[in-house]
Structures are given as C-alpha cells and as structure tokens.
Amino acid sequence: DAKTTQPNSMESNEEEPVHLPCNHSTISGTDYIHWYRQLPSQGPEYVIHGLTSNVNNRMASLAIAEDRKSSTLILHRATLRDAAVYYCILRDRGRDDKIIFGKGTRLHILP
Amino acid sequence: DGGITQSPKYLFRKEGQNVTLSCEQNLNHDAMYWYRQDPGQGLRLIYYSQIVNDFQKGDIAEGYSVSREKKESFPLTVTSAQKNPTAFYLCASSIFSGQGTDTQYFGPGTRLTVL
Numbered sequence: 001d002a003k004t005t006q007p008n009s010m011e012s013n014e015e016e017p018v019h020l021p022c023n024h025s026t027i028s029g030t031d032y033i034h035w036y037r038q039l040p041s042q043g044p045e046y047v048i049h050g051l052t053s054n055v056n057n058r059m060a061s062l063a064i065a066e067d068r069k070s071s072t073l074i075l076h077r078a079t080l081r082d083a084a085v086y087y088c089i090l091r092d093r094g095r096d097d098k099i100i101f102g103k104g105t106r107l108h109i110l111p
Numbered sequence: 112d113g114g115i116t117q118s119p120k121y122l123f124r125k126e127g128q129n130v131t132l133s134c135e136q137n138l139n140h141d142a143m144y145w146y147r148q149d150p151g152q153g154l155r156l157i158y159y160s161q162i163v164n165d166f167q168k169g170d171i172a173e174g175y176s177v178s179r180e181k182k183e184s185f186p187l188t189v190t191s192a193q194k195n196p197t198a199f200y201l202c203a204s205s206i207f208s209g210q211g212t213d214t215q216y217f218g219p220g221t222r223l224t225v226l
Contacts, residue, residue, distance in 0.1 A: 030211065031211070032211040032212055036215075041220075042217075042219060042220070043201045043203070043217025043218055043219060043220050044154070044201075044215075044217050045217065046214040046215070046216075049212060049214075087153065091211040091212075092211050099144075099154075099156075099215060100156070101146075101153040101154040101155075102153050103151075103152060103153045104153060
C-alpha cells in the first residue's frame with residue numbers, strides 16, 4: 001500500500017488559516033486521498049477526500065498537487081474545536097476498503 | 112438517529128479473562144471494522160467484515176476473535192491469548208462499493224484496561 005508522510009505536530013493561532021501537508025510520493029493513479037480527524041477521546045471522523053482536483057466542503061478544502069505526490073488540507077479559519085489529530089490516508093479503488101492510519105499530525109490551536 | 116454504538120465505554124478485566132466488546136450500527140452498512148489504538152499512536156486494524164457471515168483478519172488479529180451473524184452487529188472478543196490488551200478499541204462501518212471513496216463512520220470507542 002502506498003504510504004503517506006505527515007509532520008508529527010503543528011501549531012496555529014485561533015481564527016487563522018491552517019495548512020496541513022501530506023506527502024505521498026508513491027501514490028498510484030487510482031488512489032483517492034482521504035483526510036480524517038480525531039478529537040481527543042473520540043473516534044475519527046471523515047473530513048474530505050479527492051482524486052485529482054481540489055475539493056471544498058463545509059469543513060475544509062483539499063488542495064492536490066498537479067503530480068499528486070502531495071496534498072494539503074486547509075482549514076480556513078481555525079477554532080479551538082479544530083484541535084485534533086489529522087490523518088492523511090490513501091485508498092485504492094477496487095481494493096478491499098481497508099484504511100491504513102498512520103500517526104497523523106497533532107494540531108494545536110493557540111487562543 | 113443513525114449511527115454506531117459501542118458498549119461499554121470503559122471496561123476493566125482481570126488478566127486471563129476473555130471479554131467481548133459490543134458494536135452495533137443502524138446505518139445499513141455492509142462493512143464493519145475493528146481498530147485498536149494505543150496512546151499516541153494511530154489506529155491499527157484488527158478484523159473487518161464486508162458481508163454477513165464473513166470476516167477477514169487485519170494487521171493485528173492474534174488474540175482476538177469476531178463474529179458477524181447479523182448485518183448490524185460485529186462483536187469483538189479479546190481473548191486471554193492477547194498479550195497486551197489494554198487499549199482504546201474503535202468500531203467503524205461503511206458501505207462497500209470498492210471505489211475507494213467510501214466513508215468510514217466510527218463509534219465512540221471502548222477503553223479496555225486489564226488489571
């Protein structure tokens with residue numbers, strides 16, 4: 001399975017945008033890029049996913065590099081409730097739908 | 112409300128005892144999953160099931176067993192053979208399209224402590 005690389009932790013100020021990077025240099029042409037986040041003592045929750053084009057939803061935006069070897073999750077205006085561990089995951093079309101979670105990036109929001 | 116329930120939230124067990132963790136979903140999802148999370152770590156897949164009466168081992172299945180007799184239920188038994196069972200256990204479910212786009216929905220988790 002293709003793997004992802006994320007920074008262990010990041011800090012951001014409240015009400016400012018946050019850019020969370022993810023490298024996936026061995027991504028295949030059929031891999032979707034998914035992001036989940038996990039708030040303290042809770043199960044992960046889905047944030048966003050994409051294949052080639054940038055994606056937006058009510059929670060965040062996903063910017064995908066043209067060569068697809070990296071992507072960035074963008075939180076447009078961070079709040080204290082966005083403090084969580086963010087996981088960048090690759091999922092292949094046609095595979096058995098397992099999700100492989102790495103350690104993710106722990107995002108700290110400073111008031 | 113549709114969702115996934117796990118019970119109990121906290122569970123204590125004596126060393127050498129088997130214990131069963133409950134997971135129920137009313138989302139009509141075909142696929143269900145069990146993950147284990149240790150402090151400061153990501154999630155690791157224990158078992159998953161894509162259809163009733165069928166399940167597959169994940170990356171760390173040793174010392175665990177599951178059953179899938181009903182679509183909505185996927186209980187996990189932590190046996191005495193599991194050497195380090197103290198962890199946070201998470202259950203998830205999803206539709207199964209094989210398209211790489213399916214979202215997994217997670218329960219609130221069960222924190223198991225072996226005394």
